[in-house]
Amino acid sequence: MVRKINAYGKWLSMLLLAGCLSSCSDVQTNEKTTESMEKQDILVLGKEDAFKLIGEEWMLITAGDSSKFNTMTASWGGLGWLWNRPVAFIFVRPERYTHEFIEQNERLTLSFFKEDYRKALQICGTKSGRDCDKVKEAGLTPLAMESGTTSFKEARLVLDCRKLYKAEMTDSAFIDKAVLERWYNDKPGGGLHTVYVVEIEGVYSK
Numbered sequence: 001m002v003r004k005i006n007a008y009g010k011w012l013s014m015l016l017l018a019g020c021l022s023s024c025s026d027v028q029t030n031e032k033t034t035e036s037m038e039k040q041d042i043l044v045l046g047k048e049d050a051f052k053l054i055g056e057e058w059m060l061i062t063a064g065d066s067s068k069f070n071t072m073t074a075s076w077g078g079l080g081w082l083w084n085r086p087v088a089f090i091f092v093r094p095e096r097y098t099h100e101f102i103e104q105n106e107r108l109t110l111s112f113f114k115e116d117y118r119k120a121l122q123i124c125g126t127k128s129g130r131d132c133d134k135v136k137e138a139g140l141t142p143l144a145m146e147s148g149t150t151s152f153k154e155a156r157l158v159l160d161c162r163k164l165y166k167a168e169m170t171d172s173a174f175i176d177k178a179v180l181e182r183w184y185n186d187k188p189g190g191g192l193h194t195v196y197v198v199e200i201e202g203v204y205s206k
Contacts, residue, residue, distance in 0.1 A: 037143070037151075037158065037204040042086055044203055048157075050079045053112060058121050061090055062150050063101035063108040066142060069150040071135065072098040073125030076193075077110075079200075086200040088161060091193035097129045099194065107147055107162050108198065111155040120154075147202065160202035167195045 053059070054077050062071040077090040088110055092099050102108055113121065120138035127134040135142065141153040151158045169192035174180040184192055 036153075036206050037155075038206070039146075040203045040205050042200070042203055044205065045079065045086070045200075053157075054078065057112055057115075058118075058125070060111040060113075060121065060124060060152065060155075061092065061098060061102070061108060062111060062152075063098060063105045064150060065105075065148050066144045066150060068101075069142070070098045070101045070129040071111075071124055071150075071152075072096055073121045082197065083164070087164065087197055088159060088200055089195060089197050091195055093190045093193050095190055102163075102194075102196065105149070107149040107160065109145060109149050109151040110159040110161060111151045112157040113152075113154060114156050117154060145202070145204075151204075156206060158202075158204040159200050160204065161198035162201050163196060164199050165197040169193050169195065 055075055058073050058075045059077070060071045061074050062069055064070060072092070074090060074092070077088060079086070079088050081087070090110070092102060117140075120140055123138040124134055124140075127137065129135075135152075143151045143153045143155075145151055145158070145160055147160050149160065151160075171180060171192070184190070
């Protein structure tokens with residue numbers, strides 16, 4: 001069963017991105033960005049397993065410019081094709097410090113790392129930027145992107161995104177109430193997520 005699910009997940013992630021292959025000329029450039037990151041054709045995402053990319057590797061959601069930004073680790077979200085454009089959808093609780101930065105800025109980045117940086121992502125996921133310089137503690141180096149937002153030099157893959165849509169989750173919207181009980185009502189320390197749909201306008205890798 002596990003093999004079947006993994007195979008289906010990889011197939012589905014490829015299918016979700018396949019629809020954008022002929023319609024993404026606006027991001028199909030190879031312009032240089034700062035440091036050693038290069039802007040890639042959107043098609044490179046077709047080589048990634050979206051389920052593994054987010055669910056297993058995790059990602060850093062970062063909003064703000066080089067003068068002030070915050071980042072957080074996330075393992076929930078997805079990639080796909082919506083409104084005739086390549087998109088990602090992410091989930092951020094209002095209690096998270098990064099939520100403030102996402103609300104205040106038009107853009108954000110989704111950054112992915114090799115397994116070597118697992119500890120760094122754990123730090124960014126368990127500590128708050130309100131209380132410490134967790135980027136420094138994690139040993140990460142901020143990288144200013146062409147668009148003005150922020151990522152990290154150590155990332156292997158960066159998606160530079162622009163916000164399109166947001167919605168606040170509500171109790172009444174849950175069809176399967178077991179999900180609500182499992183992930184929210186039994187966790188008094190966190191509220192329902194804000195859902196953001198963001199357009200992937202730039203794909204960068206080393």
